[in-house]
Amino acid sequence: MRRQTLILALLYLGAVQSSLYAQDFKVFNRVVQVHGFASQGFLYTDQNNWLTTHSSQGSAAFTDFGANVSMQITDKFRVGVQVYDRNLGDLGEWHPSIDWAFADYRWKSWFGVRGGKVKTVLGLHNNTQDLDFLHTFALLPQSIYPTDLRDATMAHLGGDVYGNISLKHGLGDLSYTGYVGRRRDSSHSGYAYFVMKYGVNNSDLTALQYGGDLRWKTPLRGLLIGASRLNQQLTDTGTVTLAPLGTIPFSAVSKSDWTNQFYGQYAAGRVRLESEYRRFVHDQTVLNGMLTTVSDVRGWYVAGSLRVTKPLEVGSYYSRYSITSVVGGPLSFLAGSLFPQQTDTSLPANHIYDKALTARIDLNRFWNVKVEGHFMDGYGLSSYPMGFYPQVNPQGFKPNTNALVLKTSVNF
Amino acid sequence: MKSHRILPLFAALVMFGSLHARAGDVKIIANPSVRPDSITVTELRSIFLEGQRSLNDGSHVEPVLAKRGPAHDAFLRRYLDKSDSALRNYYRTLVFTGTGLMPKVLASDVEIATYVAATKGAVGYVSDDVQVQGVKVLAILQTGTNAGRRLVTRVEPDYPETLQRLQIGGTVRLSVAISAKGTVDSVQLLGGNPILAVAAIKAVKQWVYAPAPSPTTLEVSISFTPNK
Numbered sequence: 001m002r003r004q005t006l007i008l009a010l011l012y013l014g015a016v017q018s019s020l021y022a023q024d025f026k027v028f029n030r031v032v033q034v035h036g037f038a039s040q041g042f043l044y045t046d047q048n049n050w051l052t053t054h055s056s057q058g059s060a061a062f063t064d065f066g067a068n069v070s071m072q073i074t075d076k077f078r079v080g081v082q083v084y085d086r087n088l089g090d091l092g093e094w095h096p097s098i099d100w101a102f103a104d105y106r107w108k109s110w111f112g113v114r115g116g117k118v119k120t121v122l123g124l125h126n127n128t129q130d131l132d133f134l135h136t137f138a139l140l141p142q143s144i145y146p147t148d149l150r151d152a153t154m155a156h157l158g159g160d161v162y163g164n165i166s167l168k169h170g171l172g173d174l175s176y177t178g179y180v181g182r183r184r185d186s187s188h189s190g191y192a193y194f195v196m197k198y199g200v201n202n203s204d205l206t207a208l209q210y211g212g213d214l215r216w217k218t219p220l221r222g223l224l225i226g227a228s229r230l231n232q233q234l235t236d237t238g239t240v241t242l243a244p245l246g247t248i249p250f251s252a253v254s255k256s257d258w259t260n261q262f263y264g265q266y267a268a269g270r271v272r273l274e275s276e277y278r279r280f281v282h283d284q285t286v287l288n289g290m291l292t293t294v295s296d297v298r299g300w301y302v303a304g305s306l307r308v309t310k311p312l313e314v315g316s317y318y319s320r321y322s323i324t325s326v327v328g329g330p331l332s333f334l335a336g337s338l339f340p341q342q343t344d345t346s347l348p349a350n351h352i353y354d355k356a357l358t359a360r361i362d363l364n365r366f367w368n369v370k371v372e373g374h375f376m377d378g379y380g381l382s383s384y385p386m387g388f389y390p391q392v393n394p395q396g397f398k399p400n401t402n403a404l405v406l407k408t409s410v411n412f
Numbered sequence: 413m414k415s416h417r418i419l420p421l422f423a424a425l426v427m428f429g430s431l432h433a434r435a436g437d438v439k440i441i442a443n444p445s446v447r448p449d450s451i452t453v454t455e456l457r458s459i460f461l462e463g464q465r466s467l468n469d470g471s472h473v474e475p476v477l478a479k480r481g482p483a484h485d486a487f488l489r490r491y492l493d494k495s496d497s498a499l500r501n502y503y504r505t506l507v508f509t510g511t512g513l514m515p516k517v518l519a520s521d522v523e524i525a526t527y528v529a530a531t532k533g534a535v536g537y538v539s540d541d542v543q544v545q546g547v548k549v550l551a552i553l554q555t556g557t558n559a560g561r562r563l564v565t566r567v568e569p570d571y572p573e574t575l576q577r578l579q580i581g582g583t584v585r586l587s588v589a590i591s592a593k594g595t596v597d598s599v600q601l602l603g604g605n606p607i608l609a610v611a612a613i614k615a616v617k618q619w620v621y622a623p624a625p626s627p628t629t630l631e632v633s634i635s636f637t638p639n640k
Contacts, residue, residue: 024514033514035507070513075465075472080510100510109458119509127509134501134508164462166454221493267498307497365500411504 031072038065039132039409047401048379049392051148052089052193055403062407063087064130066099078104084130089392091148093188099130100155108163115159121177121213122153122228123261123276129154131411136272136305136315137358138370138407143299143321144261144278146386148190153230153259156181156209173217180210183232194385199241200250207234207257225264232257234284254284270307276300282384291329295384298322311362319354325383348378348399352386367410374403437540437583437603438486439635441525441547445532447471450551450563450632456491459535461502463512475515476524476536483521483539491552540583540635549635561590561621561628569615571636572607579638580605584612590628594621608636 024033041062043055053059063086070080084099086092102116119127128134129145139147158181165174185192185205192202215226233255240250258281265274280297298321305315322345342350358372379388379397388397440456447469458464460475467473478484480496488494494502506512518524521538528534529546538544553563575581584604589597599613612634621628 031513035514037508068508068510070510072465072513078513082508082510102510106463109462109464128505131504131508134504
């Protein structure tokens with residue numbers, strides 16, 4: 001019923017575009033803007049169930065929406081907040097969260113600060129990965145932007161410094177962001193859902209994170225290149241149920257998780273090409289050193305899109321993900337059956353190679369529809385999840401999965 | 413007899429100029445509360461793309477966009493280097509990541525001119541052939557390979573009386589070579605009505621910029637608006 005209401009609301013909002021244009025008003029003579037978005041998708045897969053949905057039977061449990069309010073207080077000072085909610089299979093489950101909420105003071109073009117809950121700048125699309133209407137693809141390359149694990153990188157409670165610098169001698173523009181803060185994963189996120197399978201019930205999954213991004217808009221028109229770095233110190237507390245011991249306190253820490261990301265994008269006329277590479281090393285100590293796992297996650301993609309006509313855009317990408325895991329510590333013999341050493345990335349359990357084809361139709365400025373096909377080799381489930389979960393695949397995994405994704409979204 | 417020969421030539425030049433203006437020229441207009449008479453392309457981009465809300469002299473500024481049209485297309489092409497769809501996506505990215513606000517968007521040149529005239533700090537753009545009142549037309553200084561040069565002395569061009577009487581206006585675009593000392597070394601015509609260009613070049617040759625470590629070449633746009 002809730003889903004049907006949302007679909008009807010989406011169709012209404014998309015059709016009544018005149019009501020969607022300018023949603024601003026004044027409070028105390030200051031401009032206040034209200035914006036929102038919503039999307040509804042449908043997933044069908046021929047083999048494994050994907051993204052915690054029962055997609056092999058066809059699933060429309062693929063919905064999200066958000067709304068924000070922003071106000072320019074002075075020429076340099078602005079505040080705003082955005083609420084976000086989603087339901088993706090067994091994730092999200094209609095638990096709304098504050099997506100971002102911060103105050104921003106921009107002193108000069110080359111220096112500003114913002115504090116509060118801030119979206120984390122990491123690569124080309126991390127901070128916009130929920131915003132379907134911005135992207136050609138219904139699902140961004142999952143090797144870099146896994147939608148089930150969005151909480152791991154999406155935002156931090158802390159502060160950013162940022163700015164743009166125009167380089168002399170016609171050398172283009174540099175944009176920088178530096179940040180420090182804490183992230184807190186929802187108990188309805190992919191990682192919490194994954195470890196639940198092994199009896200772990202997270203009560204608090206939080207991390208100190210700090211890092212930065214530097215991007216260069218080069219003198220070659222349309223070419224952008226950049227690099228991002230993210231360091232995380234993760235603390236995971238809760239309980240674990242082990243057959244011989246019953247339910248006992250659980251804790252896991254990782255002091256040296258890091259992510260490096262490098263990217264480039266070229267846009268000229270109707271064509272856009274981009275590529276990104278990410279390496280994520282997750283070094284975790286569980287139950288006070290009784291178990292250690294080091295996961296080395298690597299992903300990259302190459303994507304291209306072409307605006308064929310004003311309403312029609314087509315695109316394709318090749319996305320490649322691989323993971324290796326090394327397990328150690330006194331309890332490794334026990335954990336070995338659950339998380340065996342994984343060093344051979346040619347095994348389907350340790351990789352996902354995804355070829356995607358998409359067509360996007362813009363029905364008007366505010367409403368689009370996408371049809372997308374995915375052809376995946378591997379399911380990449382090692383000590384760290386990536387789209388395929390045992391809970392919705394109790395029969396075990398097949399090596400290949402083809403998927404059809406239909407998605408529509410509106411924004412105002 | 414002589415005047416009979418000159419008149420068709422003059423009319424042709426005038427026609428060429430006004431047609432050229434209609435083919436997609438754009439002028440940048442601002443509310444009179446914006447103190448400078450000229451801004452650089454970099455400043456214009458900062459106002460429209462980076463959420464800059466004040467100029468170096470403290471003047472409050474806020475951008476006004478057109479929904480569509482030839483002036484909109486020319487403005488995007490010449491100053492922002494973005495397509496309309498790329499610009500919309502850019503603003504949506506700002507709005508939905510909390511890093512900026514959506515500018516005011518209006519449907520026509522007349523609406524923009526009226527809004528800019530009535531709104532403190534508003535900066536917008538209209539087709540070159542649109543007559544505007546109650547706003548100032550900003551000269552746009554193209555930052556070249558060196559940093560933008562601050563204009564110290566500006567001499568306004570004399571509006572040719574015949575063209576003013578015939579209500580013919582337009583924007584003249586010039587490439588201006590400035591010495592390190594700040595004097596104008598040479599001026600080259602890039603586009604615009606040739607008769608207006610003569611007046612514009614004569615004025616610009618008298619401009620003086622602040623000294624800089626090296627010579628600079630800037631693109632300067634000068635708008636002629638009848639009834640101003």
